[in-house]
Amino acid sequence: MQVKINNLDFHVEVCGEGFPLLLLHGFTGDSSTWTPFCPIWGKHSRLIIPDIIGHGKTASPDEIKYYQMESVASDLIRLLDLLEIDQIDLLGYSMGGRLALTLAILYPERVRKLILESASPGLKTDEERMQRRMKDGELANFINEQGIKSFVDHWEAIPLFSTMGTLPSPVKKSIREQRLSNNTRGLANSLLGMGTGSQPSWWEKLFLLHCEVLLLTGDKDEKFCKIAEKMLQKMKKASWIVINQSGHAIHVEQKEKFGTIVSDFLSIKN
Template structure:
């Protein structure tokens, strides 16, 4: 379905019944990220799967301000209002994890349980954020100058996704095909507006979260394991699960185990 928020049309898929579970995909992804889990999860949850601004079938406006992570969180709040849903469980992967955390901090009363897969609260210092903004601006220029395919060619080769190369060719081809369906303006503006350097640092506010929080990381993704270890010390009700055979994209690399652990956490 389409939901219009402040003049921007969001695409949202809704499945099943039960307590609502909102799932937020990562950068270059879309709602199909969660397709392998729909059949099982919708037996116990009402799944709400939005395409984040600039991705999939959701619009990709020119105004970078609409991509700011707080703006995207406020849009999600309006989407839930439109659906008549007050409180949800919230799952986010990578960029979607940063958005999920932002939403939980800004609207804590609306989140019952929070699952963060390979996610970060942002960068601690302004110097770190400025360096990251410069790098993201370079990538945004690559997309604008050379198109989505050239960017996807580059993105597939970054170390963050190196463990994906051991997966069956059909899986990587499917992910590539989905990534190529995104728009150049949507991806470039997402980097500029919602990148890790553009968002506020939430490190100082993690201790405000009262809900149960599950951190998920792949053992082969050392950077995000270190982040999760630090986050766990700040969270009041946090737990952390490490997937031995995964890198960054756990939901792809250890799909069955990921689905089971998320289900167990949400239904206990």
């Protein structure tokens, strides 16, 4: 369905029954990231699956202010209000994980349980954030100048996704086609507004989380395993699971394990 939020059109998929579960995809993804899990999670949860701004069928405005992490989190709260949902379980992957963490920190009363797949609280220092903003700016220029196909070729080749090379050809083809369905303005502006260098650092706010948190990383994703280990030390009610034979995109590389772990975590009574 299409809904109007903050004068922007948002595309949202809904399936399943039970306690609401808001699902947030990663950069270059869309709501189809999570639709394969509807038959599994839909048995115990009502899945709310938006295309994040700049992605899929949701609007891709020119103004960067709409893409800022706090603004996007606020729009998601407006979506929940529109759907008359007071509290949610929340799962985010990579960029969607950073957005999920932002929402949980800014609106703690709205989140019952939080699942972060291959996600981080951002960068700790101003210098790190400045350097990352420069790199994201260069990448945004690349998207605008070279077009979506050249960018997707580049994106698929970065080391972070090297483990996805062993996926079956039909799966890789489907992921590529979905990435290509995005538009240059939306992806470029997402980098500028929601990039790791542009968002606030939440490292010193992690202790504020009172909801139960599950951190998920793939054993081949060394960078995000190290981040998860540090996050675990700063959160009160967090646990961490490392999934074997997986890299960054666990939900694709180990779909069955991922689905079961999420179901088990959400089904446990507080």
